[in-house]
Amino acid sequence: MAHSAKVVSLKQVIARYPLARDLLLKKQESVICRNRESGKVKNVQFRALFQNNPRFWEHSSSWEYFLDRAVFQDLVNTLRAPKEASHLARRSEGDGSPAAPPEEPPSLTAAPTDPQPAAPANIANFGDDYEEIEELPAVERTPRIQQRTARLAQCVLSPETTPDEAAKAVVDATADTTMINRATLLEALRLGDDQARAYTEEVVKETTRMVKTSIRLVDSEIYNDELVQALVQKSNGTVVQHMTRVFLMGLEFLLFYNRQVITKGVANRIRIRFKRDYKHHYRQLLSHLHDDYVSLEHVFLGGMKGLSEIELTRFATGFLVHDVGKAEDIEYHEGDAGYDRNTVERHVKLGYKAVMDKTNYPREAALITGYHHEYYGDPHGYGYFREFLASYKSANPAAEQDYVMAYTMEPVLDYQVLAYFPAKMLEVVDVFDSLTDPNRKYRSPLSQEEACTMIREEFIQKQLKIDPIIYDLFIDFLDQRRPRAAG
Ligand SMILES: [Fe+2]
Ligand SMILES: [Fe+2]
Incomplete structure (x- = not known):
């Protein structure tokens, strides 16, 4: 029983109110879909359509999409409410007056069908603050990283800094730098390589300084990962939370690894255990080698070694930008609802292209x-x-990879390692x-212990995906990081 006066075009609503998209996801609203040819009409949850194609309303040639006018009115009222406005409506600033209702769409005659099953409420975006960063002119982005880095440096140098101040400084710096990199690098993708490198140059320089300063702070006595985690949880947006946590935890893990290798003689301990605990895993990867060659030196090309400060900075920079190509909050685990292989692949390739071709990183x-x-x-x-x-192997069928991992790029680029x-x-x-x-969308989060068990069973025992020696070091890292009982 829908009539022309009772619906509005979704395309026009989102063009006029970009933040309506987030509200539609949050409120689990349905969209009225009409087939242009058959005239068939059905109701489908906005979220279900969005997951399939984050801009479905712009691209479909066979379907048109509408909102019920009551839903539309509700959205407008919400966007104009002061509370939502402070969170969501930054883009609507200066747009205080209500919009004229979008053009009336053609009338709909068929009754709506059953909506899709409900999905959990969760705004699928990069982060609320991201919109503000995206709108920041390029010239204002680098000073923002500079300010954050200056605060970090102050924390490192000042004996009066409290762990709370340090935690806040490092979380703010990471979140802002991550978002600025994402906005700048994605913009740079539209430019030719040389022009793009010039465009991203300042951000790259300031990010490198920020990473170096973060290393010093994370390595200092004052750094408290529990305070950091609690703060990250409070920030908005799931992707930026993930990137902030992964950068900081990854950095801590690199520093832990270094201490273990340089001062605790962990390489010797692993060598002693190698035959009993690890060899069978690597046998699968180096199956063409004689058994004697499946050694620690063939797992870590040149033997396990500590990392220089230059390497630490470069690796940590990679950790910071690793998901810069992540377009939306998506499910990354095969088998879970919402998982889409192409989307996962796309973020890796897009990120690689952006960092490799469009920056001087x-x-x-x-x-x-x-x-x-x-x-x-x-x-x-x-x-x-x-x-x-795979393409190298097909061109060079006789080539073999005699080593598992390399610390430097050359053996990776020469296909001498896996x-x-x-x-x-x-x-x-x-x-x-x-x-x-x-914030996992499709499952409740696992505890630390459950996650470690799952990684061991699924990513090592069932199929060798994660490195078993690195995994054991990671477990040691978590153990010293905080009491396991707290997980
Ligand atoms: Fe990630
Ligand atoms: Fe990723």
Whole structure:
């Protein structure tokens, strides 16, 4: 029983009120869909259509989409309410008067069908603050990173800094720098490579300074990861939360790794356990080698070693930008509702292209971005490297990879190894974060213990995706990070 006066065009509503999109997702509203040819009409949840195509209202040639006028009115009222306005309606600033109702759409005659099953309420966006960052002119973005870095540096230097102040400084700096990078790099994708590198140059420079200063703060006594986690949880937007947590946890993990290798002699301890605990795993990866060659030196090309400050900065930069190509809050785990293989692949390739071609970031950061879902050549992984390696192998059928991981890029680019060390370090942090993420859309979050068990069973025992030695180091890292009982 819908009539022309009772519906409004969705395309026009979103063009006029961009934030209506987020509200429609949040409120689990339905959209009236009309087939242009058959005239068939059905009701489908906005969210279900959005997950399939985040801009479905712009692209469909066979369907038109409408909102019930009552729903539309409700949206407008919500957007104009002061409380929502402070959160959502930044784009509507200066647009205080109500819009004239969008043009009347053609009349609808068929009765709506049953809506899709309800999905949990959760705004699927990068972060509320992201809109503000996106609207910030390019010249104002770098000063913002500079300010954040200056505050970080002050925390490092001042003996009076409290752990709370340090936590806030590092979370704010990471979130802002992540969002500024995303906005700037995605804009740069529209430019030619040289022009893009000039466009991103200042952001790259300031981000590098921010990363270096973060390393010093995270490595200092004052850094408290529990305070940091509590603060991240309060920020808006699921993707920016994930990127902030992964950068900071990944950085801590790199520093922990370094301490273990440089001062605690962990390489020797692992060598002693190698035959008993690890060899069978790597046997699968280096099956063409004689048994004697499946050694720690063949797992870590050149043996396990500590990282220089230059390497730490480059790797941490890769951790910071690794998901810069992530377009929306999506499900990354096969088998879960909302999982879409193409979307997962797209964020890796887009991120790689942006960092590699459009910036002067070190190439290490680009490789980390492009290779952070490799899962040791698992055919169900999303690896860029896996694709390159496959085409290299088909052109060079006799070539073999005699080593598992390299610390430097050359053996990766020459196809002498199966993986890039920092990407494997990031992988375990990334998967752990996704599994324990309090904002998981389709499942409740796992505890630390549950997540570790799942990674061991699913990503190591069932199929070797995550590196088993790095995984054990990660468990040691979590153990020293905070008491396991707290997980
Ligand atoms: Fe990712
Ligand atoms: Fe990620």
